[in-house]
Amino acid sequence: VLEADITAAVDALYDAIYGLVYRADISELEALVLKGDGIVENADQYIQNDAWTSFETVLAEAKTVLEDANATQDAVDTAAEDLAAAISALRLIPDKDALEALIGEAEAINTNKYTAKSVATMKAALSTAKAVLNDAEATEEEVADAVEALENSIDGLVEKSTSTSSKGSTSANVGNAYGAAGVVSASQSVAANAYVVSDTTVNFNLKRGSAYCFKMTVVNGNAMTPGFTVGNGDVLKTQFVAKVGNDSYYRVYAIGTPGQSTGVYTTLPGQNAVKHCTVTIG
Structure with missing residues (x-):
């Protein structure tokens, strides 16, 4: 064997060693994909909007990266970041039971007893509350705001007989x-x-x-x-x-x-x- 051949073989081996690339750490991406699958299983609890559509796309892309044995660390990290952001953008369907009950109570009020101005305020809040109730994409914050506004408008009703007192101050009884x-x-x-x-x-x-x-x-x-x-x-x-x-x-x-x-x-x-x-x- 010639010395030149030995030198060439050594150089080739060094090149191969230096060319080795560690497999990417996929633990974080695996955990996020597992979380994403759990969300899909409970899809009926989430608002089906653009954020949901984007989440489904990003989840599929993340699974593709996860299945790629040659995926680089940068590709894995990017997929994990994108999936985490997509999950964060999802919105749960809010509980509207309290809002629905409050709307029923507002509709049962005999508005003839109260001043036109206070009734108009309540009706405006009631209209907004109904819109939120019927909005399939309403957020928890919007539902909470609608409840608070309607409650305040009900509490702010003013009886015609007492122009400066709210209905809550006319007597201990009411x-x-x-x-x-x-x-x-x-x-x-x-x-x-x-x-x-x-x-x-x-x-x-x-x-x-x-x-x-x-x-x-x-x-x-x-x-x-x-x-x-x-x-x-x-x-x-x-x-x-x-x-x-x-x-x-x-x-x-x-x-x-x-x-x-x-x-x-x-x-x-x-x-x-x-x-x-x-x-x-x-």
Whole structure:
């Protein structure tokens, strides 16, 4: 063997060694692809918009890079960054239960009792709330803003008889103030044979952060408004909404922790409290 041949072989071996490239670290990309697959399995929980379409495309591209044994580290890192950004852009379908309940309460209010200006404000907020409710791509922030705006407009209704007072300050009976134990005070008029009929008598679960509206009808008690209370004010917060004839509407908010429950009661002057149902935080 000639020395020149040996030298050439050594040079070739060195070139081959120096030309070796480490396989890319794909651990981060693998984790993101796994997360992406989990999201696809729960696609019905996400808003199907342009961000979702982009996510599906980027996920497919990431899988192609992952399957390429010769993919460079730069290619792997770029695929991971793109997929992480696509996942971050996705939006979950927000819970609209509280918004839907609040819209129902607003529509039940007898607006004839309130000033035109305050009613117009509420109707504008109600219109916006309905648009958000029907918007399949509404974000959680938009839903929360719609709830807050509608609540504020309801609380801001002004009775025609008291031009400077909101409906929450006309009397203890129709106030929107929350009692320490979630109690709305009862009317002082007495009717021994009067009783209250609730539109809800079946026990049910209410998701934390959601709201529910009760309609309490006083029978044989002209102009009476029942007191409305819950057994544990740390589980449900109560609020008077409106009175239409013998029907009184009360809203409860689920503020307790999942698994907690409390009874819903009404009282009439001179009578014992009557339990209508039990609400459990879901």
